[in-house]
Amino acid sequence: MGQRGRKKGSNGEQSRALLLSIAANEFAENGYHDTKVSSIVKRAGLTQPTFYLYFQNKEAIFQELVELFRENLFSLTRKSRLEPGIELSSLSDRITYGLAGIFSFFKENPDLTKIGFYESAIAEEMKRELAIQIEENLTSEVQNGYFSQAIDMCIFAESLVGIIERLTVTKLLPGLKQPNRLAEEIVDIFLNGIINKNN
């Protein structure tokens, strides 16, 4: 019996994690206001006071989830910015790779993604941060002259974020497209435009 270790349910961390994950799901499905603390704890098989044992209040658990999303997302984008001065062919690959990474993260954390990217008051801020990251990554990685003169990099970055956002909701999360494929298609459109140049 000695080797059995801790009894299930007697572990506070477990309860906390359970609440956190259920809350993520509730917030993702119903939004902040329509998610009741009572529903979260009910699904967890716990009671309301227990909730307040682990989280200061409803706002706090929500913010914790938002923060989780932000940190994960930005650790991803930070990793993407490496080795400046890169060749044409591999740049396209690099962007694809970066996008695929983001999409994979979104796919694996759909609740967190919905919360941080679509539900929170700072979703806007989050997207703007992402756009800035993207802009910086591109600017630092890419040789001058690689992109068309006319391109306003800021507009471009924001557009890319818009595309990510939209395709995440419409294609990725419903399971219609895989992260890699989605990334490739975006890069294809974006780098080359949609006009058939052979025409």
Next chain:
Amino acid sequence: MGQRGRKKGSNGEQSRALLLSIAANEFAENGYHDTKVSSIVKRAGLTQPTFYLYFQNKEAIFQELVELFRENLFSLTRKSRLEPGIELSSLSDRITYGLAGIFSFFKENPDLTKIGFYESAIAEEMKRELAIQIEENLTSEVQNGYFSQAIDMCIFAESLVGIIERLTVTKLLPGLKQPNRLAEEIVDIFLNGIINKNN
């Protein structure tokens, strides 16, 4: 009897319209849940029972605003789809023109736009409808072979919606870009891609 003859529709319609426009602003600024009926009527200089004289409930006035947005938006996109079989140069103009029309509408109706495009539970649905419209418009207007083979029109349309959405929030509504200019830049990026082909 002459003295009884109120100007028809005068006061009632006025109050209703007032409530509607204040509500639009409140919903746009604070979202559905954080907008209180009490604040709406206070700003209107009216009382709560009066609110219920004109609207069945809070949900109803919100939906009315959403509907207003939807109708305006889709009357715009419907108008855009005309005269199939179009020349290269003017197609680009046509798309630009269509986008500029949408942006102009957004710019003139920022509250409605925020509600219909960013706040409502059916914002998603709204964007999907818009994407479908765009897809249809392009498909019907454009000669086969005009676009690259590889392009998934659905992906393209959704992407365009994402770009519209994002640039509306970050550039248009803050007044950083004018509708026409924004439309041009999008078309430029999208049709030609971002790579400098002269390189």
Next chain:
Amino acid sequence: MGQRGRKKGSNGEQSRALLLSIAANEFAENGYHDTKVSSIVKRAGLTQPTFYLYFQNKEAIFQELVELFRENLFSLTRKSRLEPGIELSSLSDRITYGLAGIFSFFKENPDLTKIGFYESAIAEEMKRELAIQIEENLTSEVQNGYFSQAIDMCIFAESLVGIIERLTVTKLLPGLKQPNRLAEEIVDIFLNGIINKNN
């Protein structure tokens, strides 16, 4: 029927006043914490939301009562300080009169008195203010040399407040002594001491 006037219960001021007076009684009997908003409204034949129609919260109605007490009390003590430079015999009368005024007010407002003098967090402050008023009144009214050299007026004033406080609870509010009589006895003790000088 026209002359009947307002129907009972349709008057908000009436409800507010009712709540205020019931609250005073509840606070006086049970103290702040053991007084529930629910009991107040129940006794008033109203519901909880109505309470919040008239008072911001439980704390606010309590403070309003405290303030009511304070204002009444200090308008009394301010009135007492008149016509400086006064003769021996009438000074004693003056003090008696002032005390009797305070006691009368306490007797007529027992709930308010209990709240402001015995229950509130600022009861201490209130008593200190009263002591200061008393000290000032005496100092300003009385010729030098009238009081014994040795008397520390501050100690004296605080003592008087202590006596007022205690006799209010033990004699006045239970109805064992009338305001006038109580005032006389205090003055008698205080001015002359308790030792029989004829002995």
Next chain:
Amino acid sequence: MGQRGRKKGSNGEQSRALLLSIAANEFAENGYHDTKVSSIVKRAGLTQPTFYLYFQNKEAIFQELVELFRENLFSLTRKSRLEPGIELSSLSDRITYGLAGIFSFFKENPDLTKIGFYESAIAEEMKRELAIQIEENLTSEVQNGYFSQAIDMCIFAESLVGIIERLTVTKLLPGLKQPNRLAEEIVDIFLNGIINKNN
């Protein structure tokens, strides 16, 4: 067996005493309702179940403190009542001595004093008991005719309690006056009155 022999009463009694003294301080500072069991145990470096190991509940620990105050106080006042039939000069001294004793006890036990004399629902009762004690002491100690005829001993005793109470809060506990000095001043005022008889 030698190794099992904990020092008797060592840890348990220590924890109990610690809780008791912290509780006294918390109750004194914040009052009964605003003192939380959780804060007491936190300050003690213990947990809530431990609290219930030593005290039946929150009410019980509070009552224990009240009782502690009561017993100490009344053992003091009982000691004061000795040797009836006493001379003029030494009576005054005796009263001064008794008061000084009380003040000393208060000064050395400020938390207990605040609880027993100012916080508890039975603070009233406590003061009344004290007044009775004082009345009895005086009545039994003093020759007939020593006090003025007019003096109602009950009023006098209550007044004295009021003075003690007030000066304890305003002068003694803040450290503005020492027990002995305070006692002397009270006796001086009380026995002789405040009027300058030489005037």
Next chain:
DNA sequence: CATGAATGAGTTTTCATTCAT
């Protein structure tokens, strides 16, 4: 002797909504 984990029972507060006039 002590605790990690949990809860029963309440309390304040809010808000959309309605009744009677």
Next chain:
DNA sequence: AATGAATGAAAACTCATTCAT
């Protein structure tokens, strides 16, 4: 066309208290 007054229903949150170990 409008309102003064009121409420039903629910939500977040708190705290003393206990169980199992």
